[in-house]
Amino acid sequence: MPTLLLTHPVCLLHDTGQGHPERPDRLRAIDDAVSADVFGGLKRELAPLADLAAIERLHPAGYVEAIRAATPKHDFIWLDPDTVMSPNSWEAALRATGAAVYAVDQVMSGAVKNAFCAVRPPGHHAEPSRPMGFCLFNSVAIAALHARAAHGAERVAVVDFDVHHGNGTQAAFWADKDLFYGSTHQMPLFPGTGDLSETGAGNIFNAPLSAGDSRRHFREAFLTRILPALHNFGPDVLLISAGFDAHRDDPLAQIELTESDFTWVTEKLLEMAEKHAGGRVVSTLEGGYNLGALGRSTAAHVEVLMQAAS
């Protein structure tokens, strides 16, 4: 069974304006990186549009309509100082979420072993009723709810190694013991949430890191906190919020990881998925703002997904 790679050209047309770190070139860097021969075995498809019904399992219909209505006919509209929409942003957001939902369909049906969604805008900061931090719809949380509603998954886990805390995913999962959220992230840093003491219904596992932390701290956080909790939880499917902004070259944070750390964490997560979830993994892009580091780190991550699938 292959690894599925989903993307869509309209994700390049989500224009965030000059100087914005969450920019179309991010996807071009990833596309270049996964064009190498070693990625010839990927099953490549275009991301479909998400059904509004899938999005509305998480976001109230009024919120979804407000985002649609906010979409500008030309130029830009800022929903907050970080989060901007341009004329193609609505469709890009529907495809970013649609990729994660469709990837869940493909993984749960056994058509593919695992999947990576190379899409933007990202999602993990979007709360049920609030766009935030470059994010409009929380694709990974929507995909988790879809796995339950459409495929009968009983326990769904999201592990988030983006350098920022996924406040939106945490908010979405907060009171639901059958949903797991585990995150490593730099603190203090945007968005300010993610303290160890934030545990929800005993289903939230935050592992904050400090500026300057490196491989040792990152691996320790996974080995002592997130992976044991994930093992106890025993997910039916594992979703990954794959942000690569904990890389040492990233301009938005100060964690000192390299590509090999993303290889390591992906291997550890896939071992856990193999043990509990039949290897079912859907990974979706969140952050990563140094183009070279993003391309190389994504390639390292996808390569591990492919090895698990072969």
Ligand SMILES: [Zn+2]
């Ligand atoms: Zn981030």
